[in-house]
Amino acid sequence: MAVSKRNRIFVGILLIYVVGIAFLLYRVLADLDPRYRESAEESLVETSQVLASLVEQDVISGAIDPSRLDPLFRSVYARQFQARIYGLTKEKVELRIYVTDRAGQVVYDSFGSNTGKDFSNWRDVKLGLKGEYGARTTPDVADDPLTSVMYVGAPVRAGNEIVGVVTVGKPVQSFGQFVDAARRKTLYVGLYSAAAVLLLAVIVSVWLVRPFGLIGDYVRYVRSQRRLNLPRLGRRALGVIGAAFDEMRDALAGRNYVADYVQTLTHEVKSPLSAIRGAAELLQEPGMPPEQRQKFLANITRETQRIQELVDRMMELTALESRRSLDHVEPVALAALLQEVVATAADAASTRQVHVQLAVQDDAEVDGDPFLLRRAVSNLLDNAVDFSPAQGVVQVTLRRRGRSAVIEVADQGPGIPDYAQDKVFEKFYSLARPQTKKKSTGLGLSFVREIAALHLGKVELVNAPEGGAVARLSVPVGTA
CATH class of the missing domain: 3.30.565.10 (Histidine kinase-like ATPase, C-terminal domain)
Incomplete structure (x- = not known):
């Protein structure tokens, strides 16, 4: 019965640990998409401001002249390239823009499908014409979130007057593939880490309950004796009690360091894991110079080696601490x-x-x-x-x-x-x-x-x- 209770307690602790890890992974995975959206929106803000400055150079008497935008984007969309971005390949430009006048009418659309339409009620245009920051995410096909496009607007000025808005759009799916890749990698790391800690917990738990197992072994030894021999039973009892006392003393004194090891190791591994994650996210950004890419790859290699060295040293030290004497002299x-x-x-x-x-x-x-x-x-x-x-x-x-x-x-x-x-x-x-x-x-x-x-x-x-x-x-x- 005692063994059964101990097993139930141990299983309960493992279940609590599994639930905790699952909740942590859920929160981390759920937070990936908003973080990537924030990063993409920040890039769109800068791009819209650049294009707004470009359009302002062609404003004549308060009217926007988008004539040079059409050949520019025809050339951009026709470009052929292959950009390898941290395991993913990008082969075409998916950026889109449209320009509206002071009334919210579209005077230029890089896709050519919205020219002449009234966009004055769209949030990016409506707020942009007021000189405020405007952004929205709208699907190209109604009720199909997979076709969603993120738009960011920037006002076009002629002197102190706002004469229109430049809006830059980017399909959510273009950076959604990076979110999916990051989720898979985070999930794999979390599952592997959980499995490793569970294995360590099983090994340590067997080690900690060993003194109680010694007493059970002695009871079975007594039952197996055909006749009563007090000196032999006494010597065996003293040996069992001595071994159980030594193991219990070590456990109570903290020689196993189970809780401290897990807590301290988690703390030590957190820093290199954060560095690896940060470098991995930065490597996924398009247009990174080769020298910066090599720098971040070197950071990942160095921090991975640091974690490997930490784990190897800890395993060696744990093996040493479990000894009470030298095996080979x-x-x-x-x-x-x-x-x-x-x-x-x-x-x-x-x-x-x-x-x-x-x-x-x-x-x-x-x-x-x-x-x-x-x-x-x-x-x-x-x-x-x-x-x-x-x-x-x-x-x-x-x-x-x-x-x-x-x-x-x-x-x-x-x-x-x-x-x-x-x-x-x-x-x-x-x-x-x-x-x-x-x-x-x-x-x-x-x-x-x-x-x-x-x-x-x-x-x-x-x-x-x-x-x-x-x-x-x-x-x-x-x-x-």
């Missing part, structure tokens, strides 16, 4: 390990004009996982190189201090600000790099701290008296 010669890591880092640092030096004052051998120790030192070196100025030196030192081996990584950068002293090992906290002004995922130092804890050691990051920062990784010699 062997003697590790730190001098040889540091020589390998420094040789690898020196090549990458040379491109930044940073020099990496190694000084082995005392060789030491520890029992540990060479792969994890190598990753820890590499992370510290990467940080030091990132914060070092050009022609700077990163000094890596190995020495013995009592029963511990101490690895120091010192740089000549700006050091750690006072406000960041207590935060540098927090997850997702990162300082901007002096050269690029960009931040990392903020998980590297947390990763190093977990590795140090698994080796029964510690790590600290302090400011050096002569300037720069010094990272110290201490690991007990001969124990792990």
Whole structure:
């Protein structure tokens, strides 16, 4: 019965999450069309003002002469081109205009179907003749919204007198294809994100309820015994209670960080997702110069890599935090390990004009996982190189201090600000790099701290008296 209740609670939470995600996606998708309409209307406002200024040049004695508009638009409509706009192809000009005189009569229509008609009651013309902003959306075919056209008018002036209105129109369907594409992409991203979080929730929920499952396992073990053996049952009970207590303690202490992970990860991913969405929307605008298009494409690539790096680092850190001891332990010669890591880092640092030096004052051998120790030192070196100025030196030192081996990584950068002293090992906290002004995922130092804890050691990051920062990784010699 307890399992059934737990399952029902879990399913209820998942349903609430699904409903919340569905509501959020609904609001986002519903907001796409108005945003695109606003963007299209803004472009039409500028176009109508440009054409109104053009028409004003041909006003003679207060009368509009639209004669040069006809050959202009015949030529425009006859142009052949192919514009690839972020996955969609545009092959013809769909812009349309008409010009009315001071009485609201159409004196020119680029499509030629409305010339001579009275448009004085249309909102764009009626307000335009008053010098006010006028716009409307009207279908070409009644009761068929798919044929709707957005119109924006601008007054034509002769001195201080309004002598007519130029109205620019654009079919809603011309930008509706961009709305549909954006909706599909947003829906896919939302569904993939929801599926990933649901999978994470299932994994974490199984992990969190494991202590209760251990008790159930013990009950089944007792039932399977053919005869009563108190010492054996007692030892088994102590083992089960100890394991359950450890897992419950970790969960209650927040070692799993389920809520914090989801909230913080959402916060961290929001910024690059917004950048990707903004760049994608801008790329859909027609007439963008190639150099700006390349810039926005580079932004999308960079922010995507940032999200990928963030997720990869978080998964690695989560895997480390789930361990209580090292799975693989062997003697590790730190001098040889540091020589390998420094040789690898020196090549990458040379491109930044940073020099990496190694000084082995005392060789030491520890029992540990060479792969994890190598990753820890590499992370510290990467940080030091990132914060070092050009022609700077990163000094890596190995020495013995009592029963511990101490690895120091010192740089000549700006050091750690006072406000960041207590935060540098927090997850997702990162300082901007002096050269690029960009931040990392903020998980590297947390990763190093977990590795140090698994080796029964510690790590600290302090400011050096002569300037720069010094990272110290201490690991007990001969124990792990």
